[in-house]
Amino acid sequence: MKGRCILLNREGGSTMGFNEVSLIETVKKQVRFKLFSSPSIWLSLVGIQLFGIILSSAIHNPSSMTTDGITLTRISMYDSTFLMVMSYIWIVTSSIGLGVSSMRRIDFTFVSTRLSQFISSVVALVVLAAVGAVTAYLGSGLVSLIINLFHSGLLVQVNFSLMEHLVNVTGTFGYLLMFAAAGYLAVCLYQLNRFVLPGMLVLYGGVMYLSSEFEVKSPSLQVIRFFEEEMSIMLFLLKVIAVTAILLFGVWLVTRNQEVSS
Protein backbone atom coordinates (compact mmCIF):
# COMPACT_ATOMS: atom_id res chain seq x y z
CA MET A 1 0.00 0.00 0.00
CA LYS A 2 1.45 3.34 -0.99
CA GLY A 3 0.74 6.86 0.23
CA ARG A 4 1.64 10.14 -1.36
CA CYS A 5 3.35 12.92 0.42
CA ILE A 6 4.14 16.40 -0.79
CA LEU A 7 6.70 18.37 1.14
CA LEU A 8 6.29 22.12 1.10
CA ASN A 9 8.80 24.79 2.05
CA ARG A 10 8.01 27.59 4.51
CA GLU A 11 8.08 30.48 2.11
CA GLY A 12 5.04 29.92 0.13
CA GLY A 13 4.09 26.54 -0.94
CA SER A 14 6.52 25.77 -3.70
CA THR A 15 7.05 22.09 -4.12
CA MET A 16 10.37 20.81 -2.79
CA GLY A 17 9.92 17.14 -3.47
CA PHE A 18 7.51 14.43 -4.39
CA ASN A 19 7.85 11.02 -2.77
CA GLU A 20 5.82 7.90 -2.49
CA VAL A 21 6.01 6.48 1.03
CA SER A 22 5.20 2.88 1.77
CA LEU A 23 2.67 2.48 4.58
CA ILE A 24 4.45 -0.65 5.78
CA GLU A 25 7.78 1.13 5.95
CA THR A 26 6.23 3.99 7.88
CA VAL A 27 4.55 1.62 10.30
CA LYS A 28 7.83 -0.27 10.79
CA LYS A 29 9.67 2.95 11.58
CA GLN A 30 6.96 4.12 13.93
CA VAL A 31 6.80 0.79 15.76
CA ARG A 32 10.59 0.80 16.15
CA PHE A 33 10.42 4.34 17.42
CA LYS A 34 7.59 3.63 19.87
CA LEU A 35 9.31 0.58 21.30
CA PHE A 36 12.96 1.53 21.27
CA SER A 37 13.23 5.34 21.31
CA SER A 38 13.18 5.38 25.08
CA PRO A 39 14.39 2.60 27.39
CA SER A 40 11.77 3.49 29.99
CA ILE A 41 9.16 1.12 28.63
CA TRP A 42 11.52 -1.87 28.99
CA LEU A 43 13.15 -0.72 32.20
CA SER A 44 9.72 -0.36 33.74
CA LEU A 45 8.98 -3.95 32.65
CA VAL A 46 12.13 -5.11 34.43
CA GLY A 47 11.43 -3.08 37.57
CA ILE A 48 7.75 -3.91 37.86
CA GLN A 49 8.14 -7.62 37.12
CA LEU A 50 11.10 -7.95 39.49
CA PHE A 51 8.92 -6.40 42.17
CA GLY A 52 6.24 -8.98 41.35
CA ILE A 53 8.81 -11.79 41.45
CA ILE A 54 10.04 -10.67 44.88
CA LEU A 55 6.48 -10.49 46.20
CA SER A 56 5.59 -13.87 44.71
CA SER A 57 8.63 -15.57 46.20
CA ALA A 58 8.32 -13.93 49.61
CA ILE A 59 4.60 -14.04 50.37
CA HIS A 60 3.12 -17.46 50.96
CA ASN A 61 0.09 -19.08 52.45
CA PRO A 62 1.00 -21.60 55.17
CA SER A 63 -1.02 -24.74 55.78
CA SER A 64 -0.43 -28.18 57.20
CA MET A 65 -1.39 -31.74 56.52
CA THR A 66 -1.43 -34.76 58.81
CA THR A 67 -1.47 -38.39 57.72
CA ASP A 68 -3.22 -40.69 60.22
CA GLY A 69 -2.17 -38.31 62.99
CA ILE A 70 1.39 -39.55 62.65
CA THR A 71 3.25 -37.44 60.15
CA LEU A 72 2.87 -33.69 60.04
CA THR A 73 3.66 -31.84 56.86
CA ARG A 74 3.99 -28.08 56.91
CA ILE A 75 3.22 -26.63 53.51
CA SER A 76 4.03 -23.16 52.22
CA MET A 77 1.91 -22.34 49.18
CA TYR A 78 3.47 -19.93 46.71
CA ASP A 79 2.04 -18.69 43.43
CA SER A 80 2.83 -16.24 40.68
CA THR A 81 -0.29 -14.12 41.14
CA PHE A 82 1.70 -11.08 42.27
CA LEU A 83 3.92 -11.36 39.23
CA MET A 84 0.87 -11.54 36.98
CA VAL A 85 -0.76 -8.55 38.66
CA MET A 86 2.44 -6.55 38.17
CA SER A 87 2.47 -7.55 34.51
CA TYR A 88 -1.09 -6.24 34.15
CA ILE A 89 -0.03 -2.97 35.76
CA TRP A 90 2.94 -2.70 33.41
CA ILE A 91 0.93 -3.39 30.25
CA VAL A 92 -1.77 -0.89 31.21
CA THR A 93 0.72 1.87 32.10
CA SER A 94 2.72 1.18 28.94
CA SER A 95 -0.36 1.31 26.73
CA ILE A 96 -1.38 4.54 28.43
CA GLY A 97 2.12 5.83 27.71
CA LEU A 98 1.69 4.93 24.06
CA GLY A 99 -1.66 6.62 23.90
CA VAL A 100 -0.85 9.93 25.53
CA SER A 101 -1.03 12.94 23.25
CA SER A 102 2.70 13.71 23.42
CA MET A 103 3.49 10.30 21.97
CA ARG A 104 0.90 10.74 19.26
CA ARG A 105 2.34 14.16 18.36
CA ILE A 106 5.76 12.56 18.01
CA ASP A 107 4.16 10.05 15.64
CA PHE A 108 3.41 12.88 13.23
CA THR A 109 6.99 14.00 13.05
CA PHE A 110 7.21 10.95 10.80
CA VAL A 111 5.74 11.11 7.34
CA SER A 112 2.60 9.40 8.50
CA THR A 113 -1.11 9.20 8.31
CA ARG A 114 -3.78 8.49 10.91
CA LEU A 115 -3.88 4.95 9.60
CA SER A 116 -0.13 4.33 9.93
CA GLN A 117 -0.19 5.89 13.41
CA PHE A 118 -3.07 3.62 14.43
CA ILE A 119 -1.57 0.46 12.95
CA SER A 120 1.83 1.14 14.52
CA SER A 121 0.19 1.59 17.91
CA VAL A 122 -1.69 -1.69 17.52
CA VAL A 123 1.49 -3.53 16.50
CA ALA A 124 3.36 -1.97 19.43
CA LEU A 125 0.62 -3.11 21.82
CA VAL A 126 0.79 -6.64 20.41
CA VAL A 127 4.59 -6.68 20.81
CA LEU A 128 4.33 -5.36 24.37
CA ALA A 129 1.73 -7.99 25.27
CA ALA A 130 3.87 -10.75 23.74
CA VAL A 131 7.03 -9.64 25.56
CA GLY A 132 5.05 -9.19 28.78
CA ALA A 133 3.55 -12.66 28.48
CA VAL A 134 6.86 -14.39 27.80
CA THR A 135 8.71 -12.58 30.59
CA ALA A 136 5.86 -13.08 33.08
CA TYR A 137 5.81 -16.78 32.30
CA LEU A 138 9.59 -17.11 32.49
CA GLY A 139 9.47 -15.05 35.69
CA SER A 140 7.51 -17.89 37.29
CA GLY A 141 10.63 -20.03 36.80
CA LEU A 142 12.69 -17.44 38.63
CA VAL A 143 10.14 -17.44 41.48
CA SER A 144 10.39 -21.21 41.88
CA LEU A 145 14.19 -21.01 41.70
CA ILE A 146 14.24 -18.42 44.51
CA ILE A 147 11.89 -20.57 46.59
CA ASN A 148 14.14 -23.56 46.01
CA LEU A 149 17.30 -21.68 46.95
CA PHE A 150 16.07 -19.72 49.95
CA HIS A 151 13.40 -21.89 51.53
CA SER A 152 14.03 -25.25 53.10
CA GLY A 153 12.16 -28.42 52.32
CA LEU A 154 10.88 -30.11 49.24
CA LEU A 155 9.59 -27.92 46.41
CA VAL A 156 6.58 -29.39 44.66
CA GLN A 157 5.39 -28.00 41.36
CA VAL A 158 3.69 -29.10 38.17
CA ASN A 159 5.93 -29.90 35.23
CA PHE A 160 4.60 -28.95 31.82
CA SER A 161 5.45 -30.27 28.39
CA LEU A 162 6.74 -27.88 25.71
CA MET A 163 3.31 -27.70 24.08
CA GLU A 164 1.68 -26.92 27.44
CA HIS A 165 4.24 -24.16 28.01
CA LEU A 166 3.31 -22.66 24.63
CA VAL A 167 -0.39 -22.84 25.42
CA ASN A 168 0.22 -21.22 28.83
CA VAL A 169 2.18 -18.36 27.28
CA THR A 170 -0.50 -17.89 24.60
CA GLY A 171 -3.23 -17.68 27.24
CA THR A 172 -1.22 -15.14 29.21
CA PHE A 173 -0.64 -13.15 26.02
CA GLY A 174 -4.39 -13.06 25.37
CA TYR A 175 -5.16 -11.52 28.75
CA LEU A 176 -2.32 -8.99 28.50
CA LEU A 177 -3.43 -7.98 25.00
CA MET A 178 -6.95 -7.24 26.22
CA PHE A 179 -5.58 -5.20 29.13
CA ALA A 180 -3.35 -3.30 26.70
CA ALA A 181 -6.22 -2.54 24.32
CA ALA A 182 -8.46 -1.48 27.21
CA GLY A 183 -5.75 0.81 28.62
CA TYR A 184 -5.14 2.35 25.21
CA LEU A 185 -8.85 2.97 24.65
CA ALA A 186 -9.17 4.45 28.14
CA VAL A 187 -6.43 7.01 27.55
CA CYS A 188 -7.85 7.90 24.12
CA LEU A 189 -11.28 8.45 25.64
CA TYR A 190 -9.77 10.55 28.40
CA GLN A 191 -8.04 12.75 25.84
CA LEU A 192 -11.22 13.07 23.79
CA ASN A 193 -13.07 14.43 26.75
CA ARG A 194 -11.99 14.44 30.37
CA PHE A 195 -15.50 13.61 31.49
CA VAL A 196 -15.86 10.47 29.38
CA LEU A 197 -13.95 8.17 31.73
CA PRO A 198 -15.56 9.41 34.96
CA GLY A 199 -18.88 9.21 33.13
CA MET A 200 -18.21 5.60 32.19
CA LEU A 201 -17.25 4.81 35.76
CA VAL A 202 -20.52 6.35 36.97
CA LEU A 203 -22.39 4.36 34.33
CA TYR A 204 -20.60 1.19 35.44
CA GLY A 205 -21.47 1.89 39.08
CA GLY A 206 -25.09 2.49 38.09
CA VAL A 207 -25.26 -0.78 36.18
CA MET A 208 -23.71 -2.61 39.14
CA TYR A 209 -26.21 -1.03 41.51
CA LEU A 210 -29.17 -1.83 39.28
CA SER A 211 -27.99 -5.42 38.75
CA SER A 212 -27.79 -5.96 42.50
CA GLU A 213 -31.10 -4.13 43.04
CA PHE A 214 -32.92 -6.33 40.54
CA GLU A 215 -30.90 -9.43 41.45
CA VAL A 216 -29.45 -9.76 37.98
CA LYS A 217 -25.99 -11.30 37.57
CA SER A 218 -23.28 -8.67 37.72
CA PRO A 219 -22.15 -7.73 34.17
CA SER A 220 -18.49 -7.56 35.21
CA LEU A 221 -18.68 -11.05 36.68
CA GLN A 222 -20.26 -12.29 33.49
CA VAL A 223 -17.43 -10.74 31.47
CA ILE A 224 -14.85 -12.40 33.75
CA ARG A 225 -16.64 -15.74 33.48
CA PHE A 226 -16.81 -15.32 29.71
CA PHE A 227 -13.02 -15.57 29.62
CA GLU A 228 -12.15 -17.53 32.76
CA GLU A 229 -14.48 -20.43 32.08
CA GLU A 230 -13.23 -20.98 28.57
CA MET A 231 -11.30 -24.24 28.45
CA SER A 232 -10.37 -24.26 24.77
CA ILE A 233 -7.39 -22.11 23.82
CA MET A 234 -8.69 -21.67 20.27
CA LEU A 235 -12.07 -20.39 21.40
CA PHE A 236 -10.34 -18.20 23.96
CA LEU A 237 -8.15 -16.68 21.27
CA LEU A 238 -11.21 -16.03 19.12
CA LYS A 239 -12.84 -14.26 22.05
CA VAL A 240 -9.68 -12.26 22.71
CA ILE A 241 -9.38 -11.24 19.06
CA ALA A 242 -13.04 -10.22 18.95
CA VAL A 243 -12.90 -8.17 22.15
CA THR A 244 -9.53 -6.60 21.27
CA ALA A 245 -10.86 -5.72 17.82
CA ILE A 246 -13.89 -4.01 19.38
CA LEU A 247 -11.69 -2.05 21.79
CA LEU A 248 -9.28 -1.01 19.04
CA PHE A 249 -12.14 -0.11 16.73
CA GLY A 250 -13.25 2.19 19.54
CA VAL A 251 -9.75 3.69 19.54
CA TRP A 252 -9.95 4.23 15.78
CA LEU A 253 -13.34 5.93 16.06
CA VAL A 254 -12.06 8.22 18.82
CA THR A 255 -8.74 9.16 17.24
CA ARG A 256 -9.40 9.26 13.50
CA ASN A 257 -10.70 12.82 13.47
CA GLN A 258 -8.54 14.28 16.21
CA GLU A 259 -6.31 17.19 15.35
CA VAL A 260 -2.59 16.97 15.72
CA SER A 261 -1.30 19.93 17.67
CA SER A 262 2.02 20.61 19.24
Next chain:
Amino acid sequence: MTFILPLMLFFLLASILVRITQNKDGRPPISFSRRTGLYMSFGYVLILVVAAVVVKILPMSDETLFQPVDQAEFGQYKAAYSEFQEGKMDSFNSPFIVRKWHQLISDNQLLIKPRTVGSMPVKVVIERIPGDSDTIDTFVFDGKLIMDDYEVQGYTEEIVIEPQANVLTVWERETPSYVLSYFEHDGVMTQFTSDTSFENNHTTSEWRPILYLKIPESIEVTIDESIKDQVTEL
Protein backbone atom coordinates in the same frame (compact mmCIF):
# COMPACT_ATOMS: atom_id res chain seq x y z
CA MET B 1 -6.95 -9.46 48.40
CA THR B 2 -4.10 -10.94 46.37
CA PHE B 3 -4.84 -8.33 43.75
CA ILE B 4 -5.22 -5.32 46.03
CA LEU B 5 -2.13 -5.85 48.21
CA PRO B 6 0.48 -5.72 45.41
CA LEU B 7 -1.42 -2.86 43.78
CA MET B 8 -1.26 -0.79 46.97
CA LEU B 9 2.38 -1.72 47.57
CA PHE B 10 3.22 -0.84 44.00
CA PHE B 11 1.68 2.62 44.09
CA LEU B 12 3.15 3.29 47.53
CA LEU B 13 6.65 2.31 46.45
CA ALA B 14 6.30 4.07 43.11
CA SER B 15 5.27 7.34 44.74
CA ILE B 16 8.11 7.07 47.29
CA LEU B 17 10.61 6.33 44.54
CA VAL B 18 9.40 9.23 42.42
CA ARG B 19 9.72 11.61 45.38
CA ILE B 20 13.18 10.35 46.26
CA THR B 21 14.60 10.34 42.77
CA GLN B 22 13.25 13.66 41.49
CA ASN B 23 15.38 16.75 41.69
CA LYS B 24 13.91 20.17 42.39
CA ASP B 25 13.46 20.76 38.69
CA GLY B 26 11.39 17.59 38.47
CA ARG B 27 13.94 15.62 36.46
CA PRO B 28 15.32 12.31 37.70
CA PRO B 29 19.02 12.42 38.70
CA ILE B 30 19.63 8.97 37.27
CA SER B 31 18.82 8.35 33.67
CA PHE B 32 19.87 5.55 31.41
CA SER B 33 20.90 5.84 27.82
CA ARG B 34 18.87 3.94 25.27
CA ARG B 35 21.64 1.38 24.85
CA THR B 36 22.07 0.83 28.61
CA GLY B 37 18.34 0.43 29.00
CA LEU B 38 18.18 -2.16 26.24
CA TYR B 39 21.18 -4.04 27.65
CA MET B 40 19.51 -4.13 31.06
CA SER B 41 16.28 -5.40 29.53
CA PHE B 42 18.03 -8.11 27.54
CA GLY B 43 20.01 -9.00 30.66
CA TYR B 44 16.75 -9.44 32.54
CA VAL B 45 15.35 -11.73 29.85
CA LEU B 46 18.61 -13.70 29.90
CA ILE B 47 18.35 -14.13 33.68
CA LEU B 48 14.79 -15.38 33.28
CA VAL B 49 15.79 -17.90 30.62
CA VAL B 50 18.75 -19.13 32.71
CA ALA B 51 16.50 -19.43 35.78
CA ALA B 52 13.96 -21.46 33.78
CA VAL B 53 16.72 -23.83 32.62
CA VAL B 54 18.29 -24.12 36.10
CA VAL B 55 14.91 -24.91 37.64
CA LYS B 56 14.61 -27.82 35.21
CA ILE B 57 18.08 -29.13 36.04
CA LEU B 58 18.30 -28.45 39.78
CA PRO B 59 16.82 -31.16 42.02
CA MET B 60 13.85 -29.70 43.83
CA SER B 61 14.70 -31.11 47.22
CA ASP B 62 16.66 -30.67 50.36
CA GLU B 63 19.68 -32.86 49.60
CA THR B 64 19.94 -34.59 52.96
CA LEU B 65 16.32 -35.26 53.84
CA PHE B 66 14.67 -36.01 50.51
CA GLN B 67 16.19 -38.34 47.98
CA PRO B 68 14.77 -39.28 44.58
CA VAL B 69 12.89 -42.56 44.69
CA ASP B 70 14.64 -45.57 43.19
CA GLN B 71 11.60 -46.99 41.41
CA ALA B 72 13.03 -50.51 40.97
CA GLU B 73 13.96 -50.77 44.63
CA PHE B 74 10.60 -49.28 45.64
CA GLY B 75 8.79 -51.93 43.56
CA GLN B 76 10.63 -54.70 45.40
CA TYR B 77 9.89 -53.01 48.70
CA LYS B 78 6.14 -52.86 48.06
CA ALA B 79 6.01 -56.54 47.09
CA ALA B 80 8.02 -57.57 50.17
CA TYR B 81 5.92 -55.29 52.40
CA SER B 82 2.61 -56.98 51.61
CA GLU B 83 4.15 -60.44 51.87
CA PHE B 84 5.65 -59.60 55.24
CA GLN B 85 2.41 -58.11 56.49
CA GLU B 86 0.60 -61.33 55.62
CA GLY B 87 3.35 -63.53 57.08
CA LYS B 88 3.97 -65.11 53.67
CA MET B 89 7.70 -64.59 53.55
CA ASP B 90 9.51 -67.90 53.71
CA SER B 91 12.48 -66.46 55.49
CA PHE B 92 12.95 -63.21 57.31
CA ASN B 93 16.15 -62.32 55.57
CA SER B 94 14.68 -59.50 53.59
CA PRO B 95 17.01 -56.53 53.10
CA PHE B 96 14.12 -54.37 54.27
CA ILE B 97 14.22 -55.81 57.79
CA VAL B 98 16.04 -53.17 59.78
CA ARG B 99 16.03 -54.76 63.23
CA LYS B 100 15.62 -58.25 64.65
CA TRP B 101 16.07 -59.61 68.15
CA HIS B 102 14.91 -62.26 70.65
CA GLN B 103 13.00 -61.18 73.69
CA LEU B 104 12.86 -63.22 76.86
CA ILE B 105 9.37 -63.18 78.34
CA SER B 106 8.76 -63.61 82.06
CA ASP B 107 5.61 -65.20 83.56
CA ASN B 108 4.51 -66.32 80.07
CA GLN B 109 2.69 -63.04 79.62
CA LEU B 110 3.34 -60.32 77.08
CA LEU B 111 1.75 -56.87 77.04
CA ILE B 112 2.05 -54.77 73.89
CA LYS B 113 1.39 -51.09 74.51
CA PRO B 114 2.19 -47.60 73.22
CA ARG B 115 3.75 -45.00 75.46
CA THR B 116 1.09 -42.49 74.46
CA VAL B 117 -2.46 -43.83 74.45
CA GLY B 118 -3.66 -44.63 70.94
CA SER B 119 -0.50 -43.45 69.23
CA MET B 120 1.27 -46.32 67.53
CA PRO B 121 3.83 -45.44 64.88
CA VAL B 122 4.08 -49.03 63.62
CA LYS B 123 1.78 -51.74 62.39
CA VAL B 124 1.91 -54.85 64.56
CA VAL B 125 1.63 -58.32 63.10
CA ILE B 126 1.48 -61.28 65.48
CA GLU B 127 2.12 -64.77 64.27
CA ARG B 128 1.30 -67.47 66.82
CA ILE B 129 3.59 -70.42 66.50
CA PRO B 130 3.10 -73.83 68.10
CA GLY B 131 5.32 -74.82 71.00
CA ASP B 132 6.28 -73.91 74.49
CA SER B 133 8.97 -71.28 74.84
CA ASP B 134 9.73 -68.15 76.84
CA THR B 135 11.35 -66.37 73.92
CA ILE B 136 9.74 -64.43 71.10
CA ASP B 137 11.33 -63.46 67.79
CA THR B 138 10.81 -59.88 66.74
CA PHE B 139 11.47 -58.16 63.41
CA VAL B 140 11.02 -54.61 62.27
CA PHE B 141 10.31 -54.13 58.60
CA ASP B 142 11.40 -50.74 57.33
CA GLY B 143 8.86 -47.99 56.75
CA LYS B 144 8.86 -45.49 53.91
CA LEU B 145 7.44 -42.04 53.37
CA ILE B 146 7.23 -41.03 49.72
CA MET B 147 6.39 -37.47 48.83
CA ASP B 148 5.90 -37.04 45.10
CA ASP B 149 9.08 -38.48 43.58
CA TYR B 150 11.14 -38.17 46.73
CA GLU B 151 11.74 -40.48 49.66
CA VAL B 152 12.16 -39.11 53.17
CA GLN B 153 15.38 -40.39 54.66
CA GLY B 154 15.52 -41.87 58.17
CA TYR B 155 11.76 -42.22 58.43
CA THR B 156 11.95 -45.35 60.64
CA GLU B 157 14.82 -44.14 62.82
CA GLU B 158 12.64 -42.13 65.17
CA ILE B 159 10.68 -45.20 66.27
CA VAL B 160 11.62 -46.73 69.60
CA ILE B 161 10.66 -50.31 70.56
CA GLU B 162 11.55 -51.06 74.14
CA PRO B 163 11.39 -54.70 75.29
CA GLN B 164 11.25 -55.00 79.09
CA ALA B 165 10.57 -58.38 80.77
CA ASN B 166 7.00 -59.06 79.70
CA VAL B 167 6.18 -55.65 78.25
CA LEU B 168 6.86 -54.36 74.78
CA THR B 169 6.46 -50.60 74.57
CA VAL B 170 6.44 -48.76 71.26
CA TRP B 171 6.63 -45.02 70.67
CA GLU B 172 8.09 -42.35 68.51
CA ARG B 173 10.70 -39.89 69.78
CA GLU B 174 8.80 -37.01 68.25
CA THR B 175 6.13 -36.58 65.62
CA PRO B 176 7.97 -36.31 62.33
CA SER B 177 7.40 -32.99 60.65
CA TYR B 178 8.37 -32.17 57.09
CA VAL B 179 8.43 -28.91 55.21
CA LEU B 180 7.05 -28.62 51.70
CA SER B 181 6.98 -25.60 49.48
CA TYR B 182 4.37 -25.67 46.77
CA PHE B 183 4.54 -23.37 43.79
CA GLU B 184 1.70 -22.94 41.37
CA HIS B 185 1.41 -20.67 38.37
CA ASP B 186 -1.25 -18.00 38.40
CA GLY B 187 -4.61 -19.35 37.22
CA VAL B 188 -4.43 -17.25 34.06
CA MET B 189 -1.20 -18.92 33.01
CA THR B 190 -2.54 -22.46 33.33
CA GLN B 191 -6.15 -21.95 32.35
CA PHE B 192 -5.87 -24.22 29.31
CA THR B 193 -3.53 -26.88 30.62
CA SER B 194 -3.50 -28.96 33.74
CA ASP B 195 -4.94 -28.22 37.11
CA THR B 196 -2.14 -26.90 39.30
CA SER B 197 -3.82 -27.18 42.68
CA PHE B 198 -1.77 -28.71 45.46
CA GLU B 199 -4.30 -31.45 46.17
CA ASN B 200 -4.20 -32.74 42.60
CA ASN B 201 -0.48 -32.49 42.11
CA HIS B 202 0.94 -33.76 45.34
CA THR B 203 1.05 -37.37 46.44
CA THR B 204 2.10 -38.69 49.80
CA SER B 205 2.28 -42.41 50.43
CA GLU B 206 3.22 -43.61 53.86
CA TRP B 207 4.31 -47.19 54.47
CA ARG B 208 4.33 -47.53 58.20
CA PRO B 209 7.03 -49.85 59.67
CA ILE B 210 5.83 -53.32 60.63
CA LEU B 211 6.67 -54.83 63.99
CA TYR B 212 6.43 -58.57 63.39
CA LEU B 213 6.23 -60.84 66.45
CA LYS B 214 6.53 -64.63 66.37
CA ILE B 215 5.00 -65.64 69.66
CA PRO B 216 4.76 -69.23 70.96
CA GLU B 217 1.26 -70.35 71.93
CA SER B 218 2.36 -70.82 75.54
CA ILE B 219 2.66 -67.05 75.98
CA GLU B 220 -0.47 -65.12 76.70
CA VAL B 221 -0.61 -61.88 74.70
CA THR B 222 -2.41 -58.77 75.89
CA ILE B 223 -2.80 -55.82 73.57
CA ASP B 224 -3.50 -52.36 74.88
CA GLU B 225 -7.12 -51.43 74.09
CA SER B 226 -6.19 -48.17 72.38
CA ILE B 227 -4.14 -49.90 69.66
CA LYS B 228 -6.16 -53.02 69.02
CA ASP B 229 -7.21 -51.85 65.55
CA GLN B 230 -3.55 -51.52 64.54
CA VAL B 231 -2.70 -55.12 65.38
CA THR B 232 -3.13 -58.01 62.98
CA GLU B 233 -3.10 -61.53 64.36
CA LEU B 234 -2.34 -64.16 61.75
